[in-house]
Amino acid sequence: MLNTEYISALGVSDAEYNEIIAKAAEIIKSGSVVALPTETVYGLFADATSTEAVAKIFEAKGRPQDNPLIVHIADFQDIYKLSDEVPKEAEELAKKFWPGPFTMIVKSNGRVSKSVSAGLSTIAVRMPDSKIALDVIRASKLPLAAPSANISGFPSPTSAEHVRDDMTGRIEMIIDGGECRYGVESTVLSLTGDVPRILRPGAVTADAIKAVVGAVEIDESVLKPVGEGFVVSSPGMKYRHYSPKAQVIVLRGSLNSFVEYVERHQMEGDFALCFDGEEDLLPIRAVSFGAEKDSLMQAQRLYSALRQLDELGAERVFARCPSKEGVGLAVCNRLFRAAGFNVIDLK
Numbered sequence: 001m002l003n004t005e006y007i008s009a010l011g012v013s014d015a016e017y018n019e020i021i022a023k024a025a026e027i028i029k030s031g032s033v034v035a036l037p038t039e040t041v042y043g044l045f046a047d048a049t050s051t052e053a054v055a056k057i058f059e060a061k062g063r064p065q066d067n068p069l070i071v072h073i074a075d076f077q078d079i080y081k082l083s084d085e086v087p088k089e090a091e092e093l094a095k096k097f098w099p100g101p102f103t104m105i106v107k108s109n110g111r112v113s114k115s116v117s118a119g120l121s122t123i124a125v126r127m128p129d130s131k132i133a134l135d136v137i138r139a140s141k142l143p144l145a146a147p148s149a150n151i152s153g154f155p156s157p158t159s160a161e162h163v164r165d166d167m168t169g170r171i172e173m174i175i176d177g178g179e180c181r182y183g184v185e186s187t188v189l190s191l192t193g194d195v196p197r198i199l200r201p202g203a204v205t206a207d208a209i210k211a212v213v214g215a216v217e218i219d220e221s222v223l224k225p226v227g228e229g230f231v232v233s234s235p236g237m238k239y240r241h242y243s244p245k246a247q248v249i250v251l252r253g254s255l256n257s258f259v260e261y262v263e264r265h266q267m268e269g270d271f272a273l274c275f276d277g278e279e280d281l282l283p284i285r286a287v288s289f290g291a292e293k294d295s296l297m298q299a300q301r302l303y304s305a306l307r308q309l310d311e312l313g314a315e316r317v318f319a320r321c322p323s324k325e326g327v328g329l330a331v332c333n334r335l336f337r338a339a340g341f342n343v344i345d346l347k
């Protein structure tokens, strides 16, 4: 068990802030792991060039060894230290979306530890739009590997309290920087094929990417389970993901048909995950995660709502089905995975 230091960077003086950043960078340079907020979710940051440091990330999360990590940089030029084959589109996309919730997969030149890419010849790179994360990357002068700061398989953390629940005793330090702005992980775009391909949807939408590069494909694993023998483009897609302890069932259809279904099937321990304002219309206890038409808000609140349902002791959760337009695709992707793709079409 490690003695996890929990420090808030909220409302501190400039001098205190600089001290926190310097301390985090020191811990990272010494080969250990620090949890930091980014604009998407909190991440577990460590030196991407050190095999031992990267191993500590995998251990802290209980993450399968074949699921690669994203490398975080603070300056676009640093991508050239990680890849000798950066396509022209990468520059255009970075100009538009970096720093921001956007990750690009390019050919790796092998300079970071092999374990970061889990044996793949490619590497995922992102420049986060979070002052704390950027300052720590700059202060450590290293490319930093960082997955979401949750125990593998559970919902990603969107607040420092979530990280504390999952990571106390497992890492050296947690920095509290408040709630994450987007609440779902970055869009992951592969640039290694003929046409750019979204492997994981996020706050940077397919349409926004299309406007820069002309064409974009969406990997079929985004809204469907990957079958036996299917070669996955992103190993992260294989695993049960984002799931609370409760069983989640997504019910696709109108509010009326949702209410009818729940009335017919309800048992003790059932909860609903619904849109704002619907709570009182449902026959079971409910947690809401944003207005029906507000995908950005749903993204921001989804993981927190899933964690809250566990705290309330939910055994089974009936979830309303979000729209899959725009950022909604990311919300659907995470919720469908949390449900193990148990999605029922109501008539």
Ligand code: TXA
Pocket (backbone or CB within 6 Å): 038, 040, 041, 042, 043, 044, 067, 068, 069, 070, 101, 103, 105, 117, 120, 122, 123, 124, 126, 128, 146, 147, 148, 149, 184, 185, 186, 188, 199, 200, 233, 234, 235, 236, 237
């Ligand atoms: O917003 C984010 O991206 C957050 C914050 C902390 O930056 N990070 C994050 O990391 O979500 P993680 O490890 O939870 O998810 C990384 C995803 C996984 O699905 C992984 O399989 C995929 O990116 N990935 C990483 N490297 C890859 C590669 N070379 N090829 C294909 N997929 C890759």
Ligand code: MG
Pocket (backbone or CB within 6 Å): 147, 148, 156
């Ligand atoms: Mg994750």
